Amino acid sequence: MDTALTESPPAREAMLAGSYIIEARGLVKRYGATTAVDGVDVSVRQNEIFGILGPNGAGKTTTLEMIEGLRDPDAGSIQLAGIDALANPIALKKSIGVQLQSTALFDYLTLAELIELFAALYGADTGPARVDRLIGMVSLEDKRNARVDQLSGGQKQRLSIALAMVNDPMVLFLDEPTTGLDPQARRNLWDVIRDLREGGTTIVLTSHYMEEAEELCDRVAVMDYGKIIACDTPLALVQSLGESATVRARIEGRLDSNRLERLRGATGSAVNDGQLTIQTVDVPGTLADLFALADEEGVRLDNLTTTSATLEDVFLSYTGRSLRE
Amino acid sequence: MKALRYMIVANFKMTLRNRTALFWNLAFPAIFIILFGLLLTTETDAFSVGVAGESTTSIARQVTSDLGNSSAFDVSLGSRESQLEALNEGERSVVVIFSEGATAQLAEAEVYYDQTDPQQAQIALSAVQQFLNQVNVESLGEQRPVTVSVQGVESQGLRYIDYLVPGILAMSIMNSGMIGLTTAFVSYREKGILRRIKATPFPLSSFIFARIVSQVVIAVFQAMVLILLGMLLFDLQIDGSLFNVVIMVTVGSLAFLSLGFMISSFARNQEAAASLGNAFSFPMLFLSGVFFPVDNAPAWLQPITKLIPLTYLADGLRNVMVRGENLPAEWLNIGVLLLTCVIGLVLSVRYFRWESAPA
Numbered sequence: 208m209d210t211a212l213t214e215s216p217p218a219r220e221a222m223l224a225g226s227y228i229i230e231a232r233g234l235v236k237r238y239g240a241t242t243a244v245d246g247v248d249v250s251v252r253q254n255e256i257f258g259i260l261g262p263n264g265a266g267k268t269t270t271l272e273m274i275e276g277l278r279d280p281d282a283g284s285i286q287l288a289g290i291d292a293l294a295n296p297i298a299l300k301k302s303i304g305v306q307l308q309s310t311a312l313f314d315y316l317t318l319a320e321l322i323e324l325f326a327a328l329y330g331a332d333t334g335p336a337r338v339d340r341l342i343g344m345v346s347l348e349d350k351r352n353a354r355v356d357q358l359s360g361g362q363k364q365r366l367s368i369a370l371a372m373v374n375d376p377m378v379l380f381l382d383e384p385t386t387g388l389d390p391q392a393r394r395n396l397w398d399v400i401r402d403l404r405e406g407g408t409t410i411v412l413t414s415h416y417m418e419e420a421e422e423l424c425d426r427v428a429v430m431d432y433g434k435i436i437a438c439d440t441p442l443a444l445v446q447s448l449g450e451s452a453t454v455r456a457r458i459e460g461r462l463d464s465n466r467l468e469r470l471r472g473a474t475g476s477a478v479n480d481g482q483l484t485i486q487t488v489d490v491p492g493t494l495a496d497l498f499a500l501a502d503e504e505g506v507r508l509d510n511l512t513t514t515s516a517t518l519e520d521v522f523l524s525y526t527g528r529s530l531r532e
Numbered sequence: 533m534k535a536l537r538y539m540i541v542a543n544f545k546m547t548l549r550n551r552t553a554l555f556w557n558l559a560f561p562a563i564f565i566i567l568f569g570l571l572l573t574t575e576t577d578a579f580s581v582g583v584a585g586e587s588t589t590s591i592a593r594q595v596t597s598d599l600g601n602s603s604a605f606d607v608s609l610g611s612r613e614s615q616l617e618a619l620n621e622g623e624r625s626v627v628v629i630f631s632e633g634a635t636a637q638l639a640e641a642e643v644y645y646d647q648t649d650p651q652q653a654q655i656a657l658s659a660v661q662q663f664l665n666q667v668n669v670e671s672l673g674e675q676r677p678v679t680v681s682v683q684g685v686e687s688q689g690l691r692y693i694d695y696l697v698p699g700i701l702a703m704s705i706m707n708s709g710m711i712g713l714t715t716a717f718v719s720y721r722e723k724g725i726l727r728r729i730k731a732t733p734f735p736l737s738s739f740i741f742a743r744i745v746s747q748v749v750i751a752v753f754q755a756m757v758l759i760l761l762g763m764l765l766f767d768l769q770i771d772g773s774l775f776n777v778v779i780m781v782t783v784g785s786l787a788f789l790s791l792g793f794m795i796s797s798f799a800r801n802q803e804a805a806a807s808l809g810n811a812f813s814f815p816m817l818f819l820s821g822v823f824f825p826v827d828n829a830p831a832w833l834q835p836i837t838k839l840i841p842l843t844y845l846a847d848g849l850r851n852v853m854v855r856g857e858n859l860p861a862e863w864l865n866i867g868v869l870l871l872t873c874v875i876g877l878v879l880s881v882r883y884f885r886w887e888s889a890p891a
């Protein structure tokens with residue numbers, strides 16, 4: 208007998224709820240006539256990388272900064288690691304690390320001095336060994352004594368992550384950490400973020416790059432117009448579309464559309480001017496059946512491609528708009 | 533405590549490494565002192581000095597002939613009435629009227645000056661006073677042979693450099709509060725540095741306190757450097773205790789820092805902060821007697837000078853530096869400055885903003 212199946216749903220809920228390090232409920236923030244965040248629930252599990260994905264103005268920063276204690280919500284509640292964040296902002300700030308979407312840092316200080324200063328502001332250890340460890344964490348060893356204005360964009364982002372880690376936070380919040388970086392620098396930063404997660408930190412980040420959310424995040428909340436419209440693992444989100452991939456090929460000759468529809472996993476097909484398009488939820492099955500069918504009919508397949516659906520398609524299907532207008 | 537200490541040290545480092553701040557804090561006032569000091573010592577024209585009553589005592593006769601021998605003065609003799617009339621008509625810079633003192637060996641000198649040209653008069657006056665003081669210094673007797681009384685001038689017994697240095701000091705204290713601090717704070721807000729601080733458990737009050745402590749220490753250091761400069765180059769006389777000077781600098785610095793905070797709370801951006809700071813500080817410079825006494829200003833202006841905090845700082849500094857006043861005697865100046873500080877702080881906390889409004 209499978210005991211898991213006999214468990215009642217509420218008990219399962221409770222078990223899962225226990226593993227959430229952040230639970231925000233019904234967050235609302237209004238600015239005049241605009242409702243920047245409109246009843247958002249966020250639940251983040253211990254030690255995951257949680258992404259909030261959405262276009263400009265979706266309300267990502269506002270949501271994040273309410274949880275960080277930087278903006279007061281008009282409604283809602285926030286529990287973080289057992290702390291009532293709204294009632295106890297100081298305890299909250301001691302438990303989290305924050306990188307803001309845009310922060311300049313004090314001029315005229317070196318990296319090491321800035322890290323020492325921020326460590327002191329948290330009452331944390333300011334010793335050189337620890338400063339070096341933080342600098343090493345973001346691979347800025349050779350910039351230890353450089354001033355902030357001598358850093359590149361990617362190096363600045365890494366520095367601000369190091370600054371966010373000075374208090375060994377349980378949760379690290381990163382607001383668009385890779386925006387404006389070139390692909391190489393972005394990948395470097397992903398490695399830094401993954402290492403931090405390996406070190407036991409829970410990470411909440413925002414992004415409007417779907418590749419970033421797909422590659423980096425364990426779970427993603429898709430946000431639009433102040434609301435979370437979907438929240439799951441990137442894979443589950445993509446699969447929820449029911450068309451996880453598209454198979455395309457040029458064909459010489461004719462293929463029976465009824466037989467195309469019956470290919471394993473296929474959910475739809477079309478042939479236009481010799482261009483075959485098949486939506487499928489099972490790429491290998493569909494391809495195997497397609498090859499067999501083409502062989503049988505004596506039809507040649509050229510320029511065969513398969514494209515997986517992406518979070519971009521998820522966003523498109525939920526909102527009818529593209530993520531990047 | 534540790535956090536506060538690190539923040540203060542970081543502020544020092546930032547100020548000392550900021551060339552612009554260093555220029556405004558040290559080089560700019562130093563240049564002022566040097567320029568004015570040089571202008572003062574290279575008098576080109578002889579001052580026209582009228583003397584009356586020169587034959588009342590032997591010492592008066594002596595001083596008059598010494599004045600006449602000095603190339604700095606162009607002495608003309610005459611009756612009290614005729615000299616004062618010449619002064620009224622702008623033909624004299626200064627008129628000295630001798631009369632007999634308590635004994636026949638002593639002289640009293642009333643000094644009048646041309647009110648329509650206060651700056652020129654101030655220089656001439658200081659020169660004459662310097663001269664008269666010289667006579668006093670050279671006579672080794674118990675009593676000063678010449679008792680000087682100056683009519684209508686608050687800078688009694690001051691050489692111009694002694695008058696000027698405390699004024700320049702007051703000016704630079706005002707500037708570092710109302711312009712330096714203001715623009716720095718607004719730029720912190722514009723760049724999001726204030727929000728970054730807000731994201732840490734370090735309280736705003738400590739952040740402001742750290743800034744105030746470091747600015748005050750820098751102001752005291754600045755005062756010491758400028759005073760030293762005045763002493764080395766122009767033989768500036770410090771009669772008061774250095775401790776009193778430090779207290780006065782501190783109180784003045786607190787007042788103008790808090791006004792600076794107030795302006796930064798109101799200003800939307802750095803440009804606005806700089807304009808507001810200048811709009812407040814520039815008129816203060818000229819209405820508060822930093823460069824020359826305002827007693828000669830038109831009567832309707834007088835009440836305005838009394839409304840200006842800089843007046844109290846300049847007066848206070850002058851009193852403790854060169855007149856050797858002690859602190860209790862300065863209760864009015866100190867009190868007004870402390871009151872300014874409290875009002876400024878209350879308003880800046882009331883209108884404080886962590887972030888600039890979105891564009």
Ligand SMILES: Nc1ncnc2c1ncn2[C@@H]1O[C@H](COP(=O)(O)OP(=O)(O)OP(=O)(O)O)[C@@H](O)[C@H]1O
Pocket residue numbers: 238241242243261262263264265266267268269270308415890
């Ligand atoms: N301080 C503010 N005052 C007024 N409106 C604001 C303020 N902050 C945000 N908004 C508005 O709230 C909405 C959400 O903004 P938010 O910054 O949270 O979006 P975002 O998802 O982070 O966008 P981006 O990807 O551009 O960073 C926007 O319409 C924005 O104009």
Ligand SMILES: [Mg+2]
Pocket residue numbers: 267268269308382383
């Ligand atoms: Mg944002």
